[in-house]
Amino acid sequence: ISHCFLPRQAEQCTAVATALADAEELPKIPEEDMEALKAAVWKGNLTEAAAKAKEALVRADKIPLNIAVTGVAGSGKSSFVNAIRGLGDTDYSSAAIGITETTMESTAYPHPRYPDVIFCDLPGIGTPAFKSDTYLEQVTFSHYDFFIIISSPRLTCHDISLAQEIQRLGKKFYFVHSKVDLDLTNEKQNGDKEGTLKWRNCIKDLKEAGVASTQVFLISKWDLGKYDFPKLQKVLVDELPSHKRHACLQSLSNIVKETLKKKKEQLQTQIWLKSLASCLSLICDVAILVFHMKRYCLAFGLDEESLTRLAKQIDKPVAELKSAIRNSPLASAITKEFILSLLSRSLCGALMVVELILNFVPGKTNWDGAGL
Incomplete structure (x- = not known):
């Protein structure tokens, strides 16, 4: 030149x-x-x-990041997998959704832009085919970097027992309470998420079960910029090993301003x-x-x-x-x-x-x- x-x-x-x-x-x-x-x-x-x-x-x-999304049948796992990848429920390569359990086997959904970041939609726990005591073995627990446990309308005994076992085996997990907008409408709380009975019961149940991580992220797929989705993004990035953070951060949606700032800082490095x-x-x-x-x-x-x-x-x-x-x-x-x-x-x-x-x-x- x-x-x-x-x-x-x-x-x-x-x-x-x-x-x-x-x-x-x-x-x-x-x-x-x-x-x-x-x-x-x-x-x-x-x-x-x-x-x-x-x-x-x-x-x-090329650093791989494998994220397991699990929970009871019908809790909104597939919709979450779509939303966190920036896809709608009807977009090409989106996870199938339904009122009843539609995930009958572990299904990997690569991020559309970053194929080494994979969200795995796991079958619902607590069904006849996937019982609590054998669930982690059936879904190949060791393959995943961390677990996101989806609950709706509230935490179940299956969610808590799953968290206890993941904790015992030494991996990270995060509780996500989906469809919080519907809960707030039904309970007529006018957007005061901390005033809901379900929210208070979630924290109480986790503490009583001896679960170390008692934070529950409240989200709505219809408005990811609202409620706790920004906090969830931050925690996922901050708690990963340093060599995995770049993969996670670049895969996150650009709805949250703090995520945009972190992406810029990461790219600058x-x-x-x-x-x-x-x-x-x-x-x-x-x-x-x-x-x-x-x-x-x-x-x-x-x-x-x-x-x-x-x-x-x-x-x-x-x-x-x-x-x-x-x-x-x-x-x-x-x-x-x-x-x-x-x-x-x-x-x-x-x-x-x-x-x-x-x-x-x-x-x-x-x-x-x-x-x-």
Whole structure:
């Protein structure tokens, strides 16, 4: 690229190596990968460093996350699996729903954008085919990173016994009380979730059963931004091992503002690897920048498919959503020509590219102005 001049190699290696040594929030990749990358940079071998950076990026994006969604038959497990993946109950690849138990075997539902993040809709516990005492063995307990136990209209003895067994075996679990909007309507509580008898009974029952985690997240699939869905997203990310957090965070819906902020922070920690992979050579590898900048847009729902789905969910025109987006192009606009126009504004050294990409990461869109 004629307009892209790299600084002298020795100076560039020193600058990049110093930054790598000082940065505490680098991508959560295996330690051995990061050490190999640092070693290549300190040796002054930029070609090897670029190759190590590419390998680390591939590994970071392939970390599997298996989430089990379980509960009694008819509690709303399948609807939750759809909602947390950003899908409606009638969308393509959505989990089947019904008034009676429709899940007769464990069914894996990959996230539509991040296929290594899998939500598994487990059969309802407490049915003749899946009794409490053999349930975890039947659904291959060891396969899952954590469990989400769905309850509606209230916790049952099966839910509590399942939690006790998961706790005994040393894995995380989270209670989700679905359909809370219907409960509030029925009980005429005017939105005061903590005033419901069911809510108080849930906490009481868990404490009496000796369950360590007594928090119950109250949600409604019709309004994920309301009630406890934001808290649930935060807890899921915060309590995962560091190397799994990236996979979980990128799969979460963009309805919650705090999640958007965390996604941006997480993506910023990967900017070093992306710039190293693309620009530690004689020329900038524009294809790598195009690929990853498109992924940035997809992570924030800045693409036609995501905007169309969101518009349907909140009953607003797509054009209104697009008008609320500031400073960030849609994924379809990220082309080689677009990248070259950005690169032409800098000297294209590795550090310059880092700053360039950092400025590009989508920030806050004007969703408030759109009444979202």
